[in-house]
Amino acid sequence: MTDASPPQTFQMDGHDVAFTPGQSILTAALAAGRYIPHLCFHPEFTAHGSCKVCTVKVNGQPHASCTTPARSGDVVESDTDELTQLRLNLVQFLFAEGNHFCPSCEKSGACTLQGVAYELGMTTEHYSPLFPDRPVDASHPDVLLDFNRCILCELCIRASAIHDQKHVFALSGRGITKHLIVNAESGRLADTALALSDKAMTVCPVGVILRKRQGFAVPIGERRYDHQPISAVAVGHRPKEDGHE
Amino acid sequence: MTTLDLAAMVQRHGGDATRLVQILHEVTAALGYVPPATITELAARLGVSRAHVEGVVGFYSFFSAAPQGRFRVRFSDNITDQMAGSHALCQRMLDAFRVELGEVSRDGLVSIARTSCTGLCDQGPALLVNDRAIARLTPQRIGAICSLIRGEVPLPQWPENLFAIHRLVERRDRILAAVMQPGEGLAAAVARGKAATIAELERSGLRGRGGAGFPAGAKWAACAAAPGPERYVVCNADEGEPGTFKDRELLMHHAELVIEGMTVAAFAVGAQRGLVYLRAEYPFLVAPLEELLARRRAAGLLGRAAGGVAGFDFDIELHVGAGAYVCGEESALIESLEGKRGIPRNRPPYPVTHGYRQRPTVVNNVETLAAAALIARDGAGVVRDVGTPKSAGTKLLSVSGDVARPGIYEYPFGVTVRQVLDDAGAVATQAVQVGGPSGTLLAAREFGRRIAFEDVPSAGAFMVFDQRRDMVAVVENFARFFAHESCGFCTPCRVGTTLAAQMMTRIATGVGSRRDVKDLARVAGVMKAASHCGLGATAGAPVVAALEKFRPAFDQRLRSLDVVPTFDLDLALAPAREATARDDQAAHLDEESP
Ligand SMILES: Cc1cc2nc3c(=O)[nH]c(=O)nc-3n(C[C@H](O)[C@H](O)[C@H](O)COP(=O)(O)O)c2cc1C
Ligand code: SF4
Ligand code: SF4
Ligand code: FES
Numbered sequence: 001m002t003d004a005s006p007p008q009t010f011q012m013d014g015h016d017v018a019f020t021p022g023q024s025i026l027t028a029a030l031a032a033g034r035y036i037p038h039l040c041f042h043p044e045f046t047a048h049g050s051c052k053v054c055t056v057k058v059n060g061q062p063h064a065s066c067t068t069p070a071r072s073g074d075v076v077e078s079d080t081d082e083l084t085q086l087r088l089n090l091v092q093f094l095f096a097e098g099n100h101f102c103p104s105c106e107k108s109g110a111c112t113l114q115g116v117a118y119e120l121g122m123t124t125e126h127y128s129p130l131f132p133d134r135p136v137d138a139s140h141p142d143v144l145l146d147f148n149r150c151i152l153c154e155l156c157i158r159a160s161a162i163h164d165q166k167h168v169f170a171l172s173g174r175g176i177t178k179h180l181i182v183n184a185e186s187g188r189l190a191d192t193a194l195a196l197s198d199k200a201m202t203v204c205p206v207g208v209i210l211r212k213r214q215g216f217a218v219p220i221g222e223r224r225y226d227h228q229p230i231s232a233v234a235v236g237h238r239p240k241e242d243g244h245e
Numbered sequence: 246m247t248t249l250d251l252a253a254m255v256q257r258h259g260g261d262a263t264r265l266v267q268i269l270h271e272v273t274a275a276l277g278y279v280p281p282a283t284i285t286e287l288a289a290r291l292g293v294s295r296a297h298v299e300g301v302v303g304f305y306s307f308f309s310a311a312p313q314g315r316f317r318v319r320f321s322d323n324i325t326d327q328m329a330g331s332h333a334l335c336q337r338m339l340d341a342f343r344v345e346l347g348e349v350s351r352d353g354l355v356s357i358a359r360t361s362c363t364g365l366c367d368q369g370p371a372l373l374v375n376d377r378a379i380a381r382l383t384p385q386r387i388g389a390i391c392s393l394i395r396g397e398v399p400l401p402q403w404p405e406n407l408f409a410i411h412r413l414v415e416r417r418d419r420i421l422a423a424v425m426q427p428g429e430g431l432a433a434a435v436a437r438g439k440a441a442t443i444a445e446l447e448r449s450g451l452r453g454r455g456g457a458g459f460p461a462g463a464k465w466a467a468c469a470a471a472p473g474p475e476r477y478v479v480c481n482a483d484e485g486e487p488g489t490f491k492d493r494e495l496l497m498h499h500a501e502l503v504i505e506g507m508t509v510a511a512f513a514v515g516a517q518r519g520l521v522y523l524r525a526e527y528p529f530l531v532a533p534l535e536e537l538l539a540r541r542r543a544a545g546l547l548g549r550a551a552g553g554v555a556g557f558d559f560d561i562e563l564h565v566g567a568g569a570y571v572c573g574e575e576s577a578l579i580e581s582l583e584g585k586r587g588i589p590r591n592r593p594p595y596p597v598t599h600g601y602r603q604r605p606t607v608v609n610n611v612e613t614l615a616a617a618a619l620i621a622r623d624g625a626g627v628v629r630d631v632g633t634p635k636s637a638g639t640k641l642l643s644v645s646g647d648v649a650r651p652g653i654y655e656y657p658f659g660v661t662v663r664q665v666l667d668d669a670g671a672v673a674t675q676a677v678q679v680g681g682p683s684g685t686l687l688a689a690r691e692f693g694r695r696i697a698f699e700d701v702p703s704a705g706a707f708m709v710f711d712q713r714r715d716m717v718a719v720v721e722n723f724a725r726f727f728a729h730e731s732c733g734f735c736t737p738c739r740v741g742t743t744l745a746a747q748m749m750t751r752i753a754t755g756v757g758s759r760r761d762v763k764d765l766a767r768v769a770g771v772m773k774a775a776s777h778c779g780l781g782a783t784a785g786a787p788v789v790a791a792l793e794k795f796r797p798a799f800d801q802r803l804r805s806l807d808v809v810p811t812f813d814l815d816l817a818l819a820p821a822r823e824a825t826a827r828d829d830q831a832a833h834l835d836e837e838s839p
Contacts (some may be wrong), residue, residue, distance in 0.1 A: 049591050050735050052775040062774045067591045089771045093740035127744055127764070152733075170296030171586070171733075172303030174569070176743040178733030181303075183296035185285045 010074040012056075017076075025065040025076055026054050035231040036078050037087050037116050039094075039205060040153035041066040045162065048154055051094075053087050053116060062086075088120040096127040097176070099134065099148035106215055107207030109223030113151055114206075115230030134179070139190035143201070144210045150180050155203040163199035168192045180208075249275050251283065255290040262291040263602075265301055265584030266567055269308050270525075274376065277317065278309045297585075304586040304732075306360060306568030307525050314349050314356035316394045321371045323362035323487040324722040325645045325708060331370035334387050335359065341391045355394050361570055361726055362487035363526040366645035366708070367413050367652050375400055376528040379407050410529060413652030414494065416668065418639040419627055420615050421494075421655045423502060427544060430505040430618040431552040434512050442513040442621060443469060449625035450637030451617065455481055455573070455610030456680070456704035456779070458636075461617060464607055467597040469514040471605035476516040478507050479582070479601065479608040482523045483566055483573035486681035487726060488706030491641035492611040494653045496523075496530050499615060500537050504561065506614030508546065509621045510607055511559045519561035520601065522578050525568050534563055570730035574778050575608040577732065588734045589778040612641055612705070632658035636697040644669045646709035654707075656696065663692040665707060673712045676795070681706035682723035683783035686790035716795040717753050717802055720787050724749040727784035738781025741772040745788060752802050756813070759803060766792065 009016040012029060019028035024047055029036050038054035041047055049067035056065045057077040065078070077083065094113060102108045134147040152171070157180075160168040168189075172181045184191035194200065201209060220226070224233060254271055258264035268287065272279050279287075279302050288295040302308045320326070320335045335346070339357055342350045349356040365371035368380040372390075377400055379390065386407070393403050414421060434442040447462030468476060480503065484492040495503055507519045523530060538561055541547045551559045564582055566572050572581045576590035579601050600606020609617070616638060619627045628638035636658035642665060645651045649670025656665070666674055677687045679696065680703040687694065687701065694701050710719060728746035733739040745768050751757040769785025776782045792799060815834040822832050 047591075049777065052736050052777070055775045064775075064777075069593075086771060086774055089767065090736050090775060093736055093744070093771070096744065097740045128747070130743065152739075167294035167296060170294065170300045172296075172300045173733065174304050174306075174586075175728060175731035175733045176739055178739065181296055181299055183294050185281050185295065 008070075008072040010070055010072065010076055012076040013079045017070075019070040021070075023070050025056060025058070025063075025068050025070050025074075027066075028070045029065065029076075029078070030235055033235045034078070035235050036065050037119055037231075038066060038234075039112055039116060039151060040155065042155055042158075042203060045155065045158045048158070051090070051151070051153060053090050055086055055090075056083065084120060087116075088122055089126075091117050091120055091122055092124075092126045094151050095122075095125045096129050097132070098150060099129075099131065105149065105207045106210050107149070107204075109220055109226045110218070111207060111225075112205035112230065113149075115225040115233075118225070119230050130176070137182070137187075137189045139188035140194065140212075141190070142196050142212050143189060143194060144212050145180075145182075145189055146208055146210065147180060149206045150208045151206055152178060152180070153205060155205065156180075156200045156209060159203045160194075160198065160200040166193045166198065166200075168194045168198070168200060249283070251286050251290060255287070260291065261584075262293045263582070263584040265291065265293075265298065266305070266581060267564060267584075269302060269305075270565055270567065273308055277313045277315060278311060280312075281310060284310065301584065301586055304569065305566075308567055312349060312353065314354055315397070316355045317373075317375055318355060318357045318390075318394075319360040319363075319373045320357070321361075321363035321365065321369060321373075322359040322722070322726075323366055323369070324719050325366040325488065326362075326369040326371060327718075327722055328646065328710075328714065329370045331382070334370055334382050334384065337384060337387050338391060341387075342394075354397070360526075360568060361485070361730060362489075364484055364490040364493050364524070365410070366488055366490055366643065368411050369645075373526065373528075377403075377408055378410070378526065378529055380410060408529065410493075410497070412494070412498065413650075415644070415650050415652045416654040416656065418655040418657065419619065419631065420502070420612070420639060420641065421499070421653070423499075423619055425502050425505060425618065425622065427501055427505070427541060428546050428552055430502075430509050430621040431512060431546065431554075434509045434621045435552060435554050437621075439469070439513050439515070442509065445625050446513075446617060446620055449616075449620045449628040451613065451620060451628050452636065452698060453610055454612035454616070454640070454704065456486070456683075456702075458698045458702060461609065461613055464597060464609070465510060465514050467595075468516075468605045468607045471598040473598075473605050475518070475604050476511075476514055477601045477604055477606040478510045478514065478516045478519040479575075479578065479596075479606055480507050480519065480521040480614055481573060481575065481578060481608055481610050482521055482527075483570075483578060484524055484527075484611070485570035485573040485730075486683065486704055486706055487723075488643060488645055488678065488681045488708040489704060490643040490645075491653055491705040493527060493530070494641070495611050495615055496527070496534065500534060502615040502618050503611050504537060504541060506609075506616070506618035506621075507561060508541075508551065508559065509618055510609065510614065512552075512554070512557055514605070514607055516607070517558055517560075519559065520582055521561060521563045522566060522572070522582060523563060524566045524573075528565075531563065531565065538563070569732070570726075571732040571778070571780055574780065577778070578608065579606065586732075588732050610704075633695075633697050633699070635699045640696060640703065641705055642696070642703065642707045643705050644707045644709070647671060647674065647711035647714070648709050658697045659695050661693055661695050662687060662701065665696070666692065666709065669709070671709050671711070674709055675712045675714060676710045676716060676719075678706065678708040678710070678719070678723075678787070679703045681708070682726055682787055683779065684786075686720075686787050686794065688794040716791055716798045717749075720791040721746075721749040721753040723787045724784075727780065731780060731784070732778075735775070735777035735781060737772045737775040738777065738784060741768045741776075741781065742784050744768050745772075745785060749788065752799060755802055755804070757803050762792065762799060762803065765789075 039051040047066040137145040572587040577587040581587040728742040748761040
């Protein structure tokens, strides 16, 4: 590549999107103000590629946009009925997989899963819920873990391992039995090295990792996605990560 | 309980955390499971987090953090085992020990579970007990096994004939008829030179036999060209696709050819180490393969200056999997080789540049490597001159199900499905599943099609279903297989395979609705479009094909309703009926008949 090379672009939904080499389709699109729904991606961590909600079509083939490098000249479709349906189904899968009772959830209104579901026009769960048995862990004096809402995005795992250097969280099981575990023989969060100041405390997109005694500090109606839809929040100013401001 | 010297065990493995899966096998062999305190100690000794070790234990079917029986019985649950009566035989054993499926008997004597295909479909039904495989199960054999377990007879003292694996080779061609002296392939490759060996492979047109059909020559060339101080050659002997057992035959009776192929590959790409990833369901292959490697070491064909070639230092080690079909996927396999959960990696980068330990790595199927050894010795023509232009060479098929002569058949590519059926003595055939559950389901009108990459590709499975078979039950078995084997990494497959299996089970048990049929197609579409790896991408294929080709079998089973309530009040009373030993009419709710 020469210094004088023109900015590289790909096409997305009929618009040119500029990118710098190394960017993924998702990061380039977001930087250009074009929202692609996503759940497991977080700008501070290497893309994970597991939720697949960010799926787009690149030259006609579906790919997760967070893990697909942007390439000059590619033709990307994102905002199509077909892809919206695909993403809607994936979000419905996630709702069916966990136990999501939004009205009673501390994260409601600031929850990425809920925000994406609204964005995609989800009105029902559609699939029979699996009603998994996922007991909460209230052992820690300051933190509650409500596994019922976990969407297995691994952000807490990545934050604890890479940022906090503690490996408090990990996964066990396989397939539909895959589940979040904590780093203790007792299986209790209280017996791990988790601290309130950890990055892992702030990254959960849903309502799993919660501070105790802080319920409803921001009233319903004034939360992150109550004023603006997630598509606007995600490409504009990013509020603080815990969603409670 | 046996006590374990974990310190010594970890030291034997060089304190290397990438050896974790192999270490967990040793712990399981000694204790039957991996107790939580052992997990903690192992993590400390290996210098990894406890949660990492717990996560690895929890990933693989053959490991458990909860106590298991002193005898751990696993019935193969492939559809061919099921058709041969495995469920009734399993029930017989459950009754004998008064234990529930998946549970441990109260005295800790025995635990009984089902596992995915054990690769003995030509001689099923089959089971595994601890680290031994038993085929050709009959009620008599089950009775004998129950007595041995009840008497707590140690496995080495069980009658040897119980463990016999029969050899059923029905058609031999280039590979199965080949005779190769140890070192012949390597000597020919050395004489030809590295680049020319790869060029010869490219000229042969050999495509990978593990499923994807990637040109073997191009793979070797890419690995040879990738920068890096060291390279690896991996033999994919995971053979997890239900209905496939041809790698078992190759490794039992032609292992010399396979190891020769690995050695040729190592020479050609400049690798120092080879790894065989052998599925845990083939425990009977471990000792013979170790002996073969030892023989080749003694003969100077492995080790320093292998084959007498100065500077070619190459050795091979055996890794045993632990009951996870997804570990046949090459990047998940590499993760497993590194002692981790077998999760497919994001690609690019590909293994040829960033494989085992992030080094350039060739991963090839057992059969691909056997063919490569022949090409090295005999030249490209041994593959090029047979088969079709796009599918050069021969293919080993594992034929099972409703045929008179199940077993291994080696054909030139391009053979018709009908020809295989005729040769195997199949009559009144309704359907054939080519390539296993992730392959292609064919109805009778398609039997003129050919086994070839450009028509019906196959990694080797060829399961035959005659007119008596219920295709809904067949597809339900496949759907349960995928749900059991999904690694759980990505949403579409993790959730989709379970939703699909639940819907198929509802339909198969007569409580499915039209909505289930519609949703099955919808879920299959999501899995195909959005899955991270081939497992999820193909998991919906058998359902979609069966709905298209065997629709009446489904419609017969459906209740006429659009929706069947997920809560069935009468069914919910079943435990109460069982507890009170009642099943009379008054113990049931009135219901409209389906
Ligand atoms: C879910 C899944 C399971 C697989 N299982 C196997 C297997 O058991 N054996 C195998 O050789 N290839 C298997 N493959 C294909 C491998 O990823 C890879 O393509 C192959 O090992 C490459 O070797 P080849 O080019 O010689 O075929 C599997 C792929 C997927 C997606
Ligand atoms: S707890 Fe939250 S951050 Fe962690 S995996 Fe679950 S959803 Fe993701
Ligand atoms: S498709 Fe299935 S097996 Fe493959 S990565 Fe996704 S969850 Fe795992
Ligand atoms: S955001 Fe791309 S896969 Fe989750």
